[in-house]
Amino acid sequence: MAVEAKMIDIIVEQLSVDKEKVVPGASFVDDLGADSLDLVELIMAMEEEFDVEIPDEEAEKIATVQNAIDFVAKIQ
């Protein structure tokens, strides 16, 4: 739960979107308006916040809010 709440805050901050839009199934590109550079920066913000390292090949699989939450929960 802590991961989820923090993750939503990061996404709201990084992508400047309304909190209501950041639902588990939301796609960063299709629903939250991110481009490829936004995604790189979002992954960097996650690394910073959760003190983890996300390799590029893993980062490519993170397409939705739920993907991000699951990934961080798994490796933390």
Place this chain on the structure above:
Amino acid sequence: MKRRVVVTGIGLVTPLGTGTEKTWESLVNGRGGIGPITRFDATGHASQIAAEVTDFKTEDWFEKKQSKNLDLFVQYAIAAAELAWQNSGLSITDENRERVGVITGCGMGGLPTIEEYHQIMVERGPRKITPFFIPRVIPNMPSGHISMRLGSKGPNLTQTTACAAGTHAVGEAFRHIAYGDCDIAVTGGTESVICPLAVGGFSAMKALSTRNDDPESASRPFDKDRDGFIISEGSGMIILEELESAKKRGAKIYAEVIGYGQTSDAYHIAAPPEDGEGGARCMAAALRDAKLNPEDVDYINAHGTSTPLNDKCETQAIKTVFKEHAHKLAVSSTKSMTGHMLGAAGGIESAFTALTLDTGIIPPTVNLHNPSPECDLDYVPLTAREANPMVAISNSFGFGGTNGVVVMKKFSS
């Protein structure tokens, strides 16, 4: 057959105020915008004074997601371009979209962000560099962003000729329209590098004033006590338009651009030749392009940086070109109030030149109490003058020995 080109819009973001009215009102009343540096802690720097833009509110112009990845030099440029575009009354349509260009000048780009991310990289490693680092710092981002905001699809160019960049941008835009590459151009300059590396770097060259205890009188072009320029920031954009296009829509015309000159000193990385011969050839080239005689010129908006060398050499250059007439025409340095906006200077000063022709008022050279013996022209000292000049030129000279001069005249059909 070259086409005629006129100025139909002006937008300014300067230390004298955001908006043309605020800046022009300060300028003709001789009020400057120079004070202590607040952008960073300047303790330990030889020069601790600057002209900072103080009334610009990022949130008035950009959503947060946009602004966090836009350096100030880009934000100022976009704001100035939008003000100029609104002022012109133009709108982008599917018919004109590909005929509208954006040609801007910028001397340095995003140096404050380069400083910031260099430190992050050294302390925390290359993985901490934001993917927006490069798009934030490259000097041609202003023209890119302006064209994206407007939806203009004509030429999209940036001049990076140091302190002459803004003037070269205006001159190139004039040529582009005259020769038919586009019908309308957003042009001018932008800069924002009030940061430790730029202030320290210019200081190391002994280029900046160290009159830290009296910032308001520090920029004193042509005065015997001048001791360097004042670093400044902001953006000046103008709309250039092919005459028939402007006439057809009944546009307000500030002035007509009639000539452009460009030369190289081929002499030194920073200093002009003693006799200012590169600047002199540049003024002569611009007058040839405008098909004018030296006696036709009534006003020169000087480069006038307030460095000992520039003001002496520029005065000599003016005398070389204008001979006896040099003592009859008016010369002033608006940098006495704005400070030196570097790559933005030529954009701002082109706008001031157009406003001078439109209003008939020549802005003064403030702080000029005791001219140097070698500076013996009429510099319109201390107070503005109503003189109704018909023809004016604007000079810009940049490090690397690059020179640019634009000629304008009061519009008559």
